[in-house]
Amino acid sequence: xxxxxQLGRAIMWIAAIFTVVFLMTPLLVTVAVSFGSxxxxxxxxxxxxxxxxxxxxxxxxLWPSLxxxxxxxxxxxxxxxxxxxxxxxxxVRGRFPGRDSIATFLISPLMLxxxxxxxxxxxxxxxxxxxxxxxxxxxxxxxITLPYVVRTVLAALSLFDFSLIDAARTLGCSYPTAILRxxxxxxxxxxxxxxxxxxxxxxxxxxxxxxxxxxxxxTLPIQMLQYVEENPDPTIAAISSGLVLLAILALVVGDRLVxxxxxxxx
Amino acid sequence: xxxxxxxxxxxxxxVIWLAVPAIVYLLVLYALPLLWLLTKSFIGPGGxxxxxxxxxxxxPFNWRVVWNTLGIALWVTxxxxxxxxxxxxxxxxxxxxxxxxxxxxxxxxxxxxxxxxAFAWQIVxxxxxxxxxxxxxxxxxxxxxxxxxxxxxLVLGAANIFLxxxxxxxxxxxxxxxxxxxxxxxxxxxAPLYRFVKIMVPLTLPGVVSGVAFVFSMSVSMYVVPSLLIxxxxxxxxxxxxxxxxFMRNEQLGSTTAVILLAMAVGVVVGSTWLARRLGGST
Numbered sequence: 001x002x003x004x005x006q007l008g009r010a011i012m013w014i015a016a017i018f019t020v021v022f023l024m025t026p027l028l029v030t031v032a033v034s035f036g037s038x039x040x041x042x043x044x045x046x047x048x049x050x051x052x053x054x055x056x057x058x059x060x061x062l063w064p065s066l067x068x069x070x071x072x073x074x075x076x077x078x079x080x081x082x083x084x085x086x087x088x089x090x091x092v093r094g095r096f097p098g099r100d101s102i103a104t105f106l107i108s109p110l111m112l113x114x115x116x117x118x119x120x121x122x123x124x125x126x127x128x129x130x131x132x133x134x135x136x137x138x139x140x141x142x143x144i145t146l147p148y149v150v151r152t153v154l155a156a157l158s159l160f161d162f163s164l165i166d167a168a169r170t171l172g173c174s175y176p177t178a179i180l181r182x183x184x185x186x187x188x189x190x191x192x193x194x195x196x197x198x199x200x201x202x203x204x205x206x207x208x209x210x211x212x213x214x215x216x217x218x219t220l221p222i223q224m225l226q227y228v229e230e231n232p233d234p235t236i237a238a239i240s241s242g243l244v245l246l247a248i249l250a251l252v253v254g255d256r257l258v259x260x261x262x263x264x265x266x
Numbered sequence: 267x268x269x270x271x272x273x274x275x276x277x278x279x280x281v282i283w284l285a286v287p288a289i290v291y292l293l294v295l296y297a298l299p300l301l302w303l304l305t306k307s308f309i310g311p312g313g314x315x316x317x318x319x320x321x322x323x324x325x326p327f328n329w330r331v332v333w334n335t336l337g338i339a340l341w342v343t344x345x346x347x348x349x350x351x352x353x354x355x356x357x358x359x360x361x362x363x364x365x366x367x368x369x370x371x372x373x374x375x376x377x378x379x380x381x382x383x384a385f386a387w388q389i390v391x392x393x394x395x396x397x398x399x400x401x402x403x404x405x406x407x408x409x410x411x412x413x414x415x416x417x418x419x420l421v422l423g424a425a426n427i428f429l430x431x432x433x434x435x436x437x438x439x440x441x442x443x444x445x446x447x448x449x450x451x452x453x454x455x456x457a458p459l460y461r462f463v464k465i466m467v468p469l470t471l472p473g474v475v476s477g478v479a480f481v482f483s484m485s486v487s488m489y490v491v492p493s494l495l496i497x498x499x500x501x502x503x504x505x506x507x508x509x510x511x512x513f514m515r516n517e518q519l520g521s522t523t524a525v526i527l528l529a530m531a532v533g534v535v536v537g538s539t540w541l542a543r544r545l546g547g548s549t
Contacts, residue, residue: 004458015349016356016368019433022349022426023371026386027378029396033389041389043396083288090285102285104539106292111479111535113487115507116303116524117296124299143296146288196377204379207489210512221381221490228385228494237389240382247377251370260369264434 027244034237041234052238059235065223068134072219073202076141077195083142084149084194085187092157103154110147114207117143122211133217140212144205145198152197155265156190189258193265196254200247304528307521318522332526335502338420338492339485343432345425346481350432351474357433358440372430380427384494387423388414391495397422420496427491428484432477439473471545479538483531503527 029043034052036045056062087106091099109117121140130136160183168178184191206221213222227236254263310317322328357368375383390396391413401407413419443466451461489504501509503523510520 002458008458008462012352012356012359015352016360016364019349019353019356019429020367020371023375023429025390025396026383026426027375029389030382030386041392042394043389043399083291086284087288090281090283093281094279094285096279096282102289105297106288108535109292109296111483112300112531113483113504113524113527115487115489115504116528116531117300119507119511119520119524120299120303121295123303124295127302139295142291146292150288200377204381206381207487207508210508221379224379224381224385225490225494228381228388232388236385240378240385243382244374244378247374250377251374260366260373263373264369265438 030237030240031244033234034241036234039233041237052234055235056238056242059227059239061218061223062227062239065218065220068137068217069203069220072134072137072141073145073199075138076145076202077199079142080145080149080198081191081195084146085153085191088150088153088157091154092160093162103150106150107147109143110151114144114205118208118211121208125212133212133214136212137209137217137219140208141202141205144208145202148198148201149194152190152194153187156187160186189262192257193254193263196250200250300528303521304525307525318518319526322519322522322526331501331503331506331523334500335486335504335530338417338424338502339482341421342424342428342485343478343482345421346429346432347474347478349425350429350477351436351470354433354436354440354470354473357437372433375427376430380490381494383427384423384491387419387426388494391419391423414495415497415499417496417500420492420500423495424485424488424491428481431480431484435477435480436470436473439470443469472542475538475541475545479534483534486530486534487527503530 032043032045033041035048035050036042037047037049037051038045084106087102091103118140121143125131125136125139130139164182164186165175165178168182169175173181203219204221205219206225209219209222213219218226224236224239227239251260251263254260307318308314308316353368357365357372360368392398393410393412395413397413398407398410402410413422447465447469448461451465452458456464486502487504488502489508492500492502492505493508498505498509503526507520507523507527510516510523514520
């Protein structure tokens with residue numbers, strides 16, 4: 001091996017190790033701070049304590065906002081899975097012009113600034129007479145979740161052999177049954193990954209939600225940011241550690257069901 | 267036969283109707299409002315006008331805001347590319363253990379909210395934070411310094427949050443490259459660096475283009491990260507847009523900056539699609 005090759009390898013491994021350490025730092029710091037006794041985020045913590053977790057039980061507004069976020073994420077993910085899958089089938093099976101442009105259009109909310117989408121939708125919803133925070137959030141979040149579904153299901157469908165459906169129909173299945181028993185199971189992994197990322201994107205969204213929340217209806221990120229700005233103490237770190245734990249669980253489930261490498265497919 | 271029938275009239279093909287609900291949903295609730303926002307920003311009391319934009323760019327403060335936005339986005343993208351490019355190769359070539367560690371380190375943060383990560387960086391970037399302690403220990407700094415609420419701190423935090431979006435697209439291209447191509451180059455007598463630059467780099471360019479486009483457009487439009495890591499002292503187009511709507515109730519200014527932001531994002535998307543298509547065609 002020549003010197004240049006060795007140098008190249010060294011750069012590669014340094015980058016790899018740096019990436020792992022760098023990306024894990026915020027998560028480890030959050031967990032460490034949440035179990036520390038210090039209220040000013042001293043690291044390493046002078047002593048260990050669970051007092052920030054004890055405070056979670058009566059943290060104002062936290063649990064309602066978590067519930068709101070989960071409801072909105074679940075609703076918008078289900079709607080996006082239905083709308084997105086139907087549309088993806090049409091895009092893969094249909095023979096009409098402009099299919100690429102339609103796909104780009106459906107994925108475009110991922111690539112445009114959330115804040116701008118939020119402002120435009122706020123004004124649009126007002127024009128349609130929709131002012132209620134909760135339903136506005138539900139409707140708006142479908143725009144956030146839909147691109148994830150379309151992108152992943154479209155990719156999975158273009159690999160699906162549609163003659164299998166014809167085969168099922170020859171064997172006596174009706175068209176809807178053939179879809180349900182042949183197509184849906186083989187799209188399972190795509191539903192799972194896209195559903196998971198869509199759900200998480202909705203749970204995490206700040207720039208669109210901020211325009212639709214009011215004093216009574218807040219999503220978790222908005223409530224958390226308000227907390228950080230009002231009283232920055234490790235209670236926030238305790239909430240965050242809870243979310244890290246949830247993400248680890250989601251990752252384990254995702255790994256079991258579709259495999260870690262599949263989750264990294266972009 | 268089916269295709270021929272469909273070619274005569276696409277609407278005869280019933281499958282096309284499956285696309286209608288999603289398209290109508292997006293059209294009514296997303297595309298039309300965006301177009302309306304865009305149109306309204308060009309309509310003044312007396313019809314078509316460029317007044318808001320002329321006023322906006324007449325103010326040197328606003329130029330600062332535009333340069334802040336582009337400058338930070340460039341630094342973040344550059345940092346992500348420098349770390350992410352070799353890391354993507356390592357991810358594709360690593361043994362099982364390191365590959366799993368890397369995949370976890372990349373995917374786990376993706377499933378955690380940006381508020382959580384930005385808050386963590388508030389702690390990391392403090393005067394007594396991890397980065398400061400590390401830099402003093404290595405001897406780069408003589409004494410601890412605060413990185414929070416500074417531009418380098420913002421770049422570091424944002425690069426951390428967006429790095430996975432650089433690594434994954436490059437990785438998806440690298441893992442498909444046949445390693446025998448490099449061996450073929452070696453057999454033909456090409457030196458290692460020459461092989462890398464002439465064989466590897468062109469093949470990975472589509473991944474680089476999409477990674478750069480992702481990271482750049484996300485850095486241009488990020489809102490939560492600068493709010494928490496640098497504060498009001500340093501405005502970007504995104505934070506200025508948010509402030510004008512949420513706090514200053516200045517919808518005129520907000521619409522103008524929103525449209526400029528939108529134009530930048532669309533520019534990145536169109537530019538990167540065009541580049542990707544060109545690269546795809548030439549290889």
